[in-house]
Amino acid sequence: MESLVLMRSEAEASGMETFEPAEPLVQTAAGRLSLHVTSDIQRIKPLWTALQAATPCTVAQTFDWGRAWSEHMLAPAGGVPAVAIGYGADGTAKFLLPFETKRLAGMTxxxxxxxxxxxxxxxxxxxxxxxxxxxxxxxxxxxAIARRTGAAAAYFEGQPFSWEGVPNPFALLSHQLAPNSGFAIELGDFQTLYLSRFKKRARQTLLRKERRLQEFGPLHYGWAETDEQKRAVLDTFFEQKAQQFAAMGVTDIFGPEAQGFYRDLAALPAENPSRLRLGYVALDGDILATFSGAVCHDRMCVLLSSLTSNEHQRQSPGAQLLRHQIEEACGHGLKYFDLGVGGARHKSEWSNVVYPLFDSYIALTPQGYGLTLPRAATAQLKRIIKTNPRLWALAQSIRKRINARDA
Known part of the structure; x- marks a missing residue:
């Protein structure tokens, strides 16, 4: 990979003063670095977009993801972005760390x-x-970032140990294995992949179910392109997901702010790596399932998925849609189809790549231990439960009973 040569412009430099003046040069094993932290991310858009194009990353490290999140999710909650950029002695950008700050128990x-x-x-x-x-x-x-932002602790969750061959330096810090792993499919020839992941009986069952759906009317696999189609797919997703969460007995995380966030991403231009591509399968115009995500660095990253609760659910429309999208991704020459984090049947069926993840809970002041110690213990307990099938089934059962009682 070519080295990045991203020089700090005067506009970017002026935007670095949001927290405090620049930190003095820091001596590291890679040379002296000048650290700058800003909450005004619009001023660093050119640098960020250039860096994301030249560096292996996912949609969650792109500029417009950070911008949309800051506007729709962070600002209403009283948080602010805190993007740290490290420059070498020659003025070139060596790293960009997209952080945010939030208040918790009176601390940042x-x-x-x-x-x-x-x-x-x-x-x-x-x-x-x-x-x-x-x-x-x-x-x-x-x-140094903590001194600039006033942070007492850091919660860094869902981190891979490396990405596309580039090591994640944060793995050097104190960490623990995350409760979940990431699942992806390394693509190639679709037929070879499909035959390797599914036995003949499973393939025949899926084909039979697809034919049954087609008996009820026209079956259409597609991507939302017009504003009207995007609204329809997102509205259906939010409705279906609310029903799924209710059945599982968990809180719906897609409130008005989150809906605004995803609608913002869906409205981005087609060539933008942050753009949310809305995939769906519809039976006679009725959306049965959705799989939506973003394409960044030859990787389709699934962000959202939902399934109808009507009688057609038995014909596995979600599995039909996923198979169709994976075949399409192979045809377009994508390298990976990333199914995201957390265990699920469709992920174990398709995935041939698993990414172990780690979490870091770091006290940055003595008071910060009051936040990091219980958080780390809770995450560790969650991992123990999720990796034990019996404990996980018991936890789900208890959660449903509690939510049913409170309803």
Missing amino acids: VLKWLGQDHANYSFGLFAADIAPLLTKKDLSCVLH
């Missing part, structure tokens, strides 16, 4: 920007610096 917490809805969270690092940074370097940088 540092998180990855938009990590609550992201599959994978990490920073953008130039290839020539990522392997060189040490644990001491990362700790020094992180504490």
Whole structure:
């Protein structure tokens, strides 16, 4: 990968003063770095978009993801973005760390920007610096950011150990395995992939179910293109997801702010790597299932999926749609079809790549331990439960009973 040469413009430099003047040069194993932190991300758009184009990343590390999240989710909750950029002694950008700050228990917490809805969270690092940074370097940088933002603790969740061959320097810091892993499909020839993942009987069953759906009317697989189609698919998704969450006994995370966030992403131009592509399967005009995501660096990253609750659910419309989209992705020459984080039947059926993830809960002040210790313990307990089938089934049963009682 080519080294990045991203020089700081005067406009970008002026935007760095949102928190405090620039941090003095920090000596690291990769050389001296000048650290700048800003909450005015519009001023650094040219640098961010250039960096995301040259560095392996997912949609959650792109500029418009961060911008839309800041506007629709972060601002209403009283949080602000805190994007840190490290420049080498020659003025070139070496990394960009998209963070946000939120208040919790009277203290400021540092998180990855938009990590609550992201599959994978990490920073953008130039290839020539990522392997060189040490644990001491990362700790020094992180504490410098804490001094600028007033953060007492950091909650960094859903981080991969590496991405597309580039090591994640944050894995050098104190961490624990995350409750969930990420699942993806390395693509190629579709027929070879399909035959390797599904036995003949499973393929015949899926084909038979598709034919049964077609007996009820025209079956159409597609992507929303017009504003009207986008509204229809998103409205259906939010409705279907609310029903799914209610049946599972969990809180619906797609409130008005989250809906605004995803509608913003869906309205972006087609060539934008942050654009939410809305996929669906419809029977005689009635949307039965959705799989939606963004294409970034030859990877389709699934962000949203939902399924009808009507009688056609028995014919597996979601599985039909997923098969169709994966075949299409193979035909378009994409490298990966990423199904995201968390276990599910369709992920275990299709995935030939699993990404172990880690979480870091780091106290940045003595008071910060009051936040990080219970958070880390809770996450560890969640992992124990989720990785034990009996405990996970019991937890789901208890949750449904509690929600049914409170309804």
